Amino acid sequence: MNTVIGPYRLVRRLGQGGTGEVFLARDPEGRQVAVKVVHPRLAADPALRQRFRQEAQAASRVARSCTVPVLEAGLDGDRAYLVTEYVEGQDLHRRVAEHGPLTGSSLDALAVSTAVALQAIHAAGVVHRDLKPSAVLLGPLGPRVTGFGVTRPSGPSARAEEGAPSFMAPEQARGEDAGAASDVFAWGGVVLYAATGRGPSAGRTDRPAGPDLTGLHGALRDLAGRALAEDPGSRPSVQDILRILTGATDPATSLAQPAPAPGPRPLDLPAAPLDRPPSALTTPGPPAPRPLDLPAAPLDRPSSAPGGADPDHVRPADQPGALWPPPPRPAPADDPVPSARWGRSIATPILAGVAISLVIAGIAFFTPAGEDPAGHPPATQPAAAAGDTAQPAPDPATGPTAALSPSPSPSPTAPPSSAEPTAEPATARTLPFRDDFSGADRGWTTAASGKGRHQASQGAYRITAKADAYLPVIAPLTAPVKNTTITAKVRMLRGKGDFGVFCRGLDEGARRYEFSITSSGDASIGKSGEAPASVRHVPVPGLRPARLIVLQATCRSGAAGTSLSLSVNGRKVLSRLDRKRPFASGSIGMFAHARHGGSGVEVSFNSFEARP
Numbered sequence: 001m002n003t004v005i006g007p008y009r010l011v012r013r014l015g016q017g018g019t020g021e022v023f024l025a026r027d028p029e030g031r032q033v034a035v036k037v038v039h040p041r042l043a044a045d046p047a048l049r050q051r052f053r054q055e056a057q058a059a060s061r062v063a064r065s066c067t068v069p070v071l072e073a074g075l076d077g078d079r080a081y082l083v084t085e086y087v088e089g090q091d092l093h094r095r096v097a098e099h100g101p102l103t104g105s106s107l108d109a110l111a112v113s114t115a116v117a118l119q120a121i122h123a124a125g126v127v128h129r130d131l132k133p134s135a136v137l138l139g140p141l142g143p144r145v146t147g148f149g150v151t152r153p154s155g156p157s158a159r160a161e162e163g164a165p166s167f168m169a170p171e172q173a174r175g176e177d178a179g180a181a182s183d184v185f186a187w188g189g190v191v192l193y194a195a196t197g198r199g200p201s202a203g204r205t206d207r208p209a210g211p212d213l214t215g216l217h218g219a220l221r222d223l224a225g226r227a228l229a230e231d232p233g234s235r236p237s238v239q240d241i242l243r244i245l246t247g248a249t250d251p252a253t254s255l256a257q258p259a260p261a262p263g264p265r266p267l268d269l270p271a272a273p274l275d276r277p278p279s280a281l282t283t284p285g286p287p288a289p290r291p292l293d294l295p296a297a298p299l300d301r302p303s304s305a306p307g308g309a310d311p312d313h314v315r316p317a318d319q320p321g322a323l324w325p326p327p328p329r330p331a332p333a334d335d336p337v338p339s340a341r342w343g344r345s346i347a348t349p350i351l352a353g354v355a356i357s358l359v360i361a362g363i364a365f366f367t368p369a370g371e372d373p374a375g376h377p378p379a380t381q382p383a384a385a386a387g388d389t390a391q392p393a394p395d396p397a398t399g400p401t402a403a404l405s406p407s408p409s410p411s412p413t414a415p416p417s418s419a420e421p422t423a424e425p426a427t428a429r430t431l432p433f434r435d436d437f438s439g440a441d442r443g444w445t446t447a448a449s450g451k452g453r454h455q456a457s458q459g460a461y462r463i464t465a466k467a468d469a470y471l472p473v474i475a476p477l478t479a480p481v482k483n484t485t486i487t488a489k490v491r492m493l494r495g496k497g498d499f500g501v502f503c504r505g506l507d508e509g510a511r512r513y514e515f516s517i518t519s520s521g522d523a524s525i526g527k528s529g530e531a532p533a534s535v536r537h538v539p540v541p542g543l544r545p546a547r548l549i550v551l552q553a554t555c556r557s558g559a560a561g562t563s564l565s566l567s568v569n570g571r572k573v574l575s576r577l578d579r580k581r582p583f584a585s586g587s588i589g590m591f592a593h594a595r596h597g598g599s600g601v602e603v604s605f606n607s608f609e610a611r612p
């Protein structure tokens with residue numbers, strides 16, 4: 001094969017996706033990469049090119065520790081292409097077709113690895129949208145997920161129309177927006193397929209009793225069954241899947257809901273929460289992929305093995321006790337797609353990031369997905385929507401300017417009764433939720449790569465963000481949150497920056513709203529992607545961040561947009577209406593954000609409560 005695209009020399013064809021062809025190729029240094037060439041019809045569409053670029057940028061943010069990185073998105077003439085690391089081995093579809101279902105620890109490792117991949121993908125603000133067996137590559141180091149959707153048309157995929165089992169969630173098949181919960185459905189289908197060779201047959205009327213889980217056992221059976229629930233709100237979060245599969249949580253206590261059954265679901269929520277915090281809202285983003293209109297150049301050097309090993313140097317034989325069978329011998333060099341065919345046979349899509357889970361010596365070793373170490377925002381996230389308004393909340397008694405005037409603040413040690421927490425419900429994994437941090441950490445999470453520390457100790461939860469770092473900590477809820485009022489008691493211990501609570505939805509750009517107090521005593525309501533300078537700050541008269549503050553933040557989304565309000569020590573100081581389309585369900589939590597250099601910022605939360 002003598003075809004060259006960008007700086008890559010194509011070696012042989014690896015596969016055909018619904019929207020493009022994938023080739024093994026060599027980069028200028030001779031390293032192996034996988035190059036997906038987008039269908040010229042799509043590549044020629046300016047809107048799709050733009051989307052390609054944006055989604056490739058999003059893909060490049062997916063945590064490296066558990067993905068096969070997207071190395072480059074480029075253009076060569078009118079040919080758009082995406083370069084990822086090459087994974088030597090079979091995809092799951094072929095593996096099961098040729099060798100039968102996976103069993104034992106191989107199956108467990110596949111379930112964990114694919115969930116880790118989803119966690120990493122979601123943490124980057126991306127929804128895979130097309131997880132399926134052919135998108136799970138069984139490499140020498142374990143399963144990796146590839147192919148998350150760029151320029152993917154909505155609705156059933158071409159492959160599904162050809163009669164292959166569809167792994168698409170019912171809501172996606174209906175043409176609705178896909179969220180994290182849609183990926184969880186596909187995860188359940190992939191696990192079912194890996195264990196049985198059968199697909200989930202989503203939304204079929206001939207499966208009134210739910211998916212046939214015969215062949216799956218134990219926690220995997222329970223999780224896959226719940227993941228395949230028709231109602232997205234009834235599916236477990238990726239975080240819960242991982243907790244259970246890794247033994248961190250007893251399924252009996254964390255999954256109190258029954259396995260899916262026909263009939264209405266108890267929750268009516270459109271999407272599962274993101275399991276990891278999004279990239280930060282107000283710090284600079286990571287290096288973006290090269291724009292399509294620039295000469296092609298790699299985003300990063302290929303490095304398929306953790307630790308930056310050269311992919312050429314990672315061989316199955318090098319892995320002691322590698323669980324996965326050695327990949328088939330490479331097919332003899334061929335040239336099934338001679339260069340003359342490029343113009344017509346190259347299909348469309350774009351690959352995306354992939355998760356790596358190491359499976360060594362029969363133990364599934366995985367690193368929880370991390371957000372961008374610096375907590376970077378989506379580079380393409382627009383600033384506040386045109387209809388977005390932010391204003392100091394009018395004081396009910398004295399009018400709109402009262403909130404800006406000095407006024408005595410209630411004693412922080414005697415907050416208003418509306419801010420007083422109530423007794424914690426027995427399960428406390430859905431709203432209402434309360435944590436006074438009096439016991440052990442109940443599972444608050446942040447990025448493994450987050451810069452700083454966070455821990456519950458002695459009745460408080462301390463968050464220490466290193467210099468200029470953003471450190472969010474996510475509440476350990478098992479169901480997604482959309483409309484909520486959060487009440488938190490917090491004080492600043494040292495440093496400069498801001499801190500507070502947030503609500504975050506799973507939608508494009510992983511929208512997040514932050515309710516903040518700064519070390520200088522201002523309050524603000526910020527939105528992901530906004531430049532810090534454009535976020536309106538309102539001084540709160542008499543506020544001393546070093547004393548206990550009662551924050552009350554409300555996040556409510558409806559047809560008119562998302563209404564947000566912030567009260568400090570019982571007094572409403574800001575309200576805001578974001579007229580962007582309604583906010584999706586997601587996660588909530590607390591954060592600290594160190595700014596202005598120095599040695600970071602440390603805050604202490606005494607309690608956190610969220611109510612519907």
Ligand SMILES: Nc1ncnc2c1ncn2[C@@H]1O[C@H](COP(=O)(O)OP(=O)(O)OP(=O)(O)O)[C@@H](O)[C@H]1O
Pocket residue numbers: 014015016017018019020021022034036068084085086087088090091130134135137146147149157348349350351
């Ligand atoms: N990085 C890679 N390394 C090795 N093989 C790959 C790689 N990426 C894809 N492949 C092979 O190419 C096949 C097609 O991949 P592709 O991503 O196009 O699938 P798809 O998800 O069906 O495509 P689409 O996104 O267009 O629907 C895979 O099933 C796999 O066998």
